[in-house]
Amino acid sequence: MASAAQPTEREVLKPPPTSVGVVGWVRANLFNGFFNSLLTLATIFLLYKTVPPLIRWAFIDSVWHTGGQGCRQATGACWAVVTENLRFIIFGFYPYDQQWRPLTAMLLLFLLLFISRDRRYWKKSLLYTWVIGLTAMGILMRGGILGLQPVESTQWGGLPLTLLLSIFGLTAAYPLGVLLALGRQSQMKGIKTLCVVYIELIRGVPLISLLFMSSIIFPLFLPEGVTINKILRAQVAIILFTAAYIAEVVRGGLQGMPRGQYEAAEALGLNYYLTMRLVILPQALKIVIPPTVSILISAFKDTSLVVIIALYDVLKTTQSVLSNPKWMGFSPEAYIFVAILYFLGCFSMSNYSRKLEKELSTEEY
């Protein structure tokens, strides 16, 4: 009897005053118990000790546009190491007067990436746009036609090289990884074995050793006089490496698919290819978006390993600047700048993946 009256009573009951508002929040989240209160106080103390000096160093006492000499006299950060050497850090040994070309290529790439964000544009025409865009970027970088001065790929470097290695690396590794995952699930023994051996071999060695192999051992097997572009070799190594990891993640997604989905597709008369393309992969790949993006992010950062085969990616160009006596000793500033570049790349990837997950979700009402 009493319970029948309760719902109406409950509606008018207000929460006790301590659990709402700023005081309530602080009490519930920062000081709920002795140990947590202690931790909160310790954290506040640490922040007080570190944040104001950091702001002072980075912004208030910093110098932005001076030579090396002015930097030595400054008490704060010497951002001049970045601003004065920006063009070398970004473009490496690309001929100075031609650097508008890689710049245009990069802007073109960002434009394409920006357009591709929106799923409404995911049509055939987008694919053609990419093909045209990539060709244009290639022409801009290489030159040799349309009155552009030819620039050898040995002179490519900096951010364009990093982006080249990662964008091509990721876009080629993803479909290859999916194929490997399907191969590993295959009923055909030969294909299955091949894929298992490939995946386990590649995962069994570090990327560095693959890069070494591609740059030092692989050329030994080529006939006299035949050389393959060094960037291309590094690129292939990155693709092969990343694909093996993606394959394992995708396999996880495939195994998570209920048997009933395969059966329903088969019962409609869909063949293997159509079942995979229309029913299984769209669902399995959606499930594995988070781990896939982790792999893509770490692959993006791993492109910096190409320094060991003497390619000048954006990290290596930064190091070169720092080895100049004029700028020696300002590595924190330079590396913070490079870290920000990498962070922007990684953060936008993970941000985009979250957006995609939300869009593809069909659970909501």
Place this chain on the structure above:
Amino acid sequence: MGDQSAAKKPAVPAAPSDEVMIEIIDMHKWFGEFHVLQGINLTVKKKERIVICGPSGSGKSTLIRCINRLEEHQRGKIIVDGIELTNNIRNIEQIRAEVGMVFQHFNLFPHLTILENLTLGPIWVRKTPKRKAEEMAMYYLEKVHIAEQAKKYPGQLSGGQQQRVAIARSLCMEPKVMLFDEPTSALDPEMIKEVLDVMIELAQEGMTMIVVTHEMGFAKSVAHRVLFMDYGRIVEENTPEMFFENPRHERTKLFLSQILH
């Protein structure tokens, strides 16, 4: 529920024709060492409606799953609409397109809208133009009384609605036979009737149906024949009247007493 459906009996006409739709001859199947189906012989005529019942593990689901090769039989013959089921993949795909299947757990494609679920088969297997496939899908959705849900996703529908969509999805392939594998067992009690009603309407239109179910009311009002399976064999087979009023085998009697209370 049984009595209610039984009252509809005169509404279901259409005697089976003489043409053979499915023929199963001495069919055996093993799961590893386990002999699930032990020599099944069954002939299904066009427009015939068969209900298969039996205790769980008796092989009834496996039997109908063999008919569209979701399970592979190891001995004997299965001939569907004149085509024998062999390892020939072309034959299998052809038969699957002609045989519709409704599952216990619906198995709708959760990443596609209801409409896309229905048009997938027609567009990709039958090569129907998209516009026409959508018209057909809407026609069958009307038929299962759910047209207003076409733009939703399966996860947004109730179990009964999902199962009706699954039936419509099969119908869009314009199959010659419909197989139902315990279509109401996963449903909440209040949703069973809406699915059975759709199946009864389908029966009235003369669809050839093989239904694995424990809905005895449905069996009484719709089936031409009821088969009772146990331990991988067809133990008893009769018209619904005779089957329920005068079961011959002890095992059938026991089973009926258990499910009819």
